[in-house]
Amino acid sequence: MTEHLPTRNIYLHDVPLDEAIADWQTALAAAGMLAPLGKETIPLADALGRVTAEPVWARISSPHYHAAAMDGFAVRSEDTRGATETSPLLLRLDEQAIAVDTGDPLPSGMNAVVMIEQTQPVTRDGAEYIEILASSAPWTYVRPMGEDVVASELVLPANHRLRPQDLGAIAGSGHREVTVYRRPRVAILPTGSELVTIGSELKPGDIIEYNTLMLGAQAEEAGCIVTRLPIVRDNYPAIRDTVAAALESHDLVAINAGSSAGSEDYTAAIVQELGQLRVHGIAIRPGHPVVLGVAQSQAGQGKALVGIPGYPVSAAMTFDLLVKPLLYRWQGLEMPDKPTVQATLTRKTLSPLGEDHFLRVTLGKVGGRLVATPLAGGAGVLMSLVKADGIVQIPRFSEGHDAGSQVRVELMRPLSAIDSTIVVIGSHDLTLDLLADRLRQGQPRRSLSSAHVGSLSGLLALQRGEAHLAGSHLLDEASGEYNIDTIRRLLTPHRVRVVLLGFVNRSQGLILPKGNPKGIHSLDHLLREDVAFVNRQRGAGTRVLLDYALAQKGLNPRQISGYERQEYTHLAVAAAVKSGAADVGLGILAAARALELDFVPLFDERYDLVIPVEHYESELLAPLLALVQGQDAGFVAAVQALGGYGTEQMGEVLAEL
């Protein structure tokens, strides 16, 4: 090992996924690292979930003796021949009939048991007898030796993951221990000068290092013993020496990040120096900068050495795709199949040619049809993986799918859970999060998945049958009414009959930095040259409201600096103000409060739920409607605690359209 930086540059070169896997596997096989790692013999009490490394053969029979299967008397079948209700037989106690309890060994010479309920004690000439009213065939009410398992029989094959009943069967066949594959030892090393540990005070540029937490949990799920190493800064020798030390005591070392080709990306070079670099870059999205290699311990033992990308979605997905199958194989197993379903894609999805694309989608069962909606966000948006119900793989020779296509979805949640998920789309409001929480508390099976696309897109989704309900606050400029006109325009012609249900009234107003340094108090201040505004997207109810108010006051939107800058939620607008990227936005009080910002109320508006009749009457929505129409006390209190909300019309049927 040398202390200077590597002189040879490592270039990132994307190869197709299947080639990358094949190449790595060839190298792993050559290093003897494509087979189970080794065996150990452990007590049965520790063996749940472990995998047999050898077949288990019965050492003894079970039962290991002929056992009475009833409380009663052990008899010789021959002695009972001819007994009937009309001509009972007497058997001499302790000679022809010996009392036994269930589980007792059958006394020598006996071959059947008569239930105690079918006998009568009789004393005759001072001797004790039992009277029987029926004959017994041989082996009646006897559990013969070996009924369960006979010594030398196969109890379990090798490569079998042990379940509770297996542990019982192994113990019952005379073993106290079992030989299983040893658990792989996995080290995960976070590298990067920008990383700080979970719980640190943050300054701009700091990144909370949670990939090690997540990747470690993935390895634990796969049955491994995990070492989460401390963060190492971007220093080649420091990273290299830490990796070299970890290789001595682990089967696989995963270096997190530094796997790309930037000036401080050392992972590929370190793999090259410590072992054999087989793959640097895979044509998958998310994921590109993956490093796959093999190495050896000083004792010559083969090791796997990988570099995992830094963006959390890339990290989690590439670990799942590339590392986990190896961890299973090392324990004599193949990766469990993820169940798949066919679903209808709700949006057109473009995918770059030449890349295997793993699209995160939410799923919903709407009107008997399973619909898949792609989640927005790149490799840095971990919430897309948290919210995902499944993955759609778009192969590298495809440019994507049109809306309405049938796609195969690999499920991340059971289909039964998806079937009982209420799909909400449209305008976002914080009270929907509260409703989701309240619903889940009462009904662990019922969950609520919400997509924030604005009021108009929400109603369009109802038109296409992609959601169970939409949150909407669309003001009609002519009538001054909320939602009704738009529903008549967008849904009625498509025969989508809906119930318009009151939900909350809320304050819309100006969201401003703490202390309102620029003294912005009314709409006309937005036109000032020194004021940078942040707007909501086209179709958002808040934007409609703004345009309506500007028109009423005769103000020209074109004069507002930042009118074109769009955010998709109230909180995103507040975040833009909080960060200083904008001086003011229009939104709800709750969003301003959440980020400790100032708020100047301008309007009071209605935020309703629009529910197609078929869903309004469904069992699925019943618990949600019970909360809303019953004005559930806990829910109402939580809404009011947010501030800026009225709940007077909650649950009121405002119109049936």
Next chain:
Amino acid sequence: MTEHLPTRNIYLHDVPLDEAIADWQTALAAAGMLAPLGKETIPLADALGRVTAEPVWARISSPHYHAAAMDGFAVRSEDTRGATETSPLLLRLDEQAIAVDTGDPLPSGMNAVVMIEQTQPVTRDGAEYIEILASSAPWTYVRPMGEDVVASELVLPANHRLRPQDLGAIAGSGHREVTVYRRPRVAILPTGSELVTIGSELKPGDIIEYNTLMLGAQAEEAGCIVTRLPIVRDNYPAIRDTVAAALESHDLVAINAGSSAGSEDYTAAIVQELGQLRVHGIAIRPGHPVVLGVAQSQAGQGKALVGIPGYPVSAAMTFDLLVKPLLYRWQGLEMPDKPTVQATLTRKTLSPLGEDHFLRVTLGKVGGRLVATPLAGGAGVLMSLVKADGIVQIPRFSEGHDAGSQVRVELMRPLSAIDSTIVVIGSHDLTLDLLADRLRQGQPRRSLSSAHVGSLSGLLALQRGEAHLAGSHLLDEASGEYNIDTIRRLLTPHRVRVVLLGFVNRSQGLILPKGNPKGIHSLDHLLREDVAFVNRQRGAGTRVLLDYALAQKGLNPRQISGYERQEYTHLAVAAAVKSGAADVGLGILAAARALELDFVPLFDERYDLVIPVEHYESELLAPLLALVQGQDAGFVAAVQALGGYGTEQMGEVLAEL
């Protein structure tokens, strides 16, 4: 608490399953024990698989600042307006363009990043510039603050089981800990004077106590902290005091066995004395003697108190059915659904009216059809639960199903595993176990499930399309040939075309107690009055062989004592001899060796594999045929190590019929 035995008798009274559950739940609810038990706040690194007890709201935004998403230069979008390849623009370094790496905070006033690859450094008049060839829209290559999650947003609802990505998202939104439901504490108490610990030397009447191992593993699978208490003998005060002490520190105490109504069955009385006995006896099979109750700790805390039957299949299945859902509920979850499939039942199955019957079945995908075969064995045959692929529930108002019925099967193995299982039926031979093991070693996905029904029943199963292959050693008395005549009679007329594949030749002979105390050396000795024989079932090849040999020698089977006594496998015959229940049986050397018995060889016979052509040519059977036809060295060595086997014809195609 009193020290005398309870004076009031407790009678077992079976109630229907749903009534039993409802009654117990009412009592649990009254004791406050039908809701999650309590919360605890734990570090994220310990939280995998735990369940959120509260919603998780983002404490900070992620990213918590506007971050460069590329290595390059931070710029003001306005400054780039108008740049094209033909009219590039110069931006003054450190004023209009500030160098940033991926993840760096966007310098104040900047709102876009230009990739380093799309710039050229330029020096003009001693000042440094970068040249750009295109304009940048605002927020290009910027990860805006809150892109992943905005402070105050809902990250996860309550009652959510934490996955690796959830841990990452919680950490990323500013938490180091998470509030989850505490794990239930479960104590399992084995009672019974006949019980001995795993690994004890056994004498007749001893029962290895492994239910605690198994039930504890079931509770561990459900996320509980388990105490496995030491065995307590059948002594009322001792059991009662142990239960009372366990109730103080556990949420649920399960007393194993003593739950029936025999003289030493104290469980119901103890539940009665320590708390409230709600259910004693449930009309389910297996399972009947179940005890369900509630109790309190001395501090008045509600507790669940149950009695679980002693037979291992009853124990495992009633725990699953009754206790596990409660353990899930205590953690804010419902029991995960087990996937179900429709399958064709291969045998008529009778079920007692009035009882919910849970039938263990094996499943096989044969010729595109999923077939379910009921497993033999009562509640004492734990191997039936080990071998089961699924459960068929026969409701209490049904008397069972005819062969060929469509039934719903709750899966215990994934369907993909069942799809890749080779179903073998027919005569049993130990070499099939070796083949199963060898197959699994090479192909973790491919498994072999074998039912031992004798040669003739095996061929009949092929006729009905219920298995992929059959092991058969049916001698034709006329031709002296093996299998061919029977195949012509049973399969050819049904257009089942098969390949007859050589497998092993084996010695059949007399299985005798060690030392052969009765001096039995030939077939005619079986007719001696002092000799008790044990036979194989009708249709078994060994029985055909016996009858053939007896006929050839002019011996009358009726004169053989025990000729009517049937066992279904070679090992069961050997076990009968071993136990002294019979003096002699006919079987193979391997079975005698396995139980350390004496053996007198009489015949050499062929044991072939009969494989329908459609399966012979299938991908499913390819790895098995590769082992057999390739005379796999490891497999052949294992077969020869058994003794009494020849492998000369292994893999040879003996006939195509």
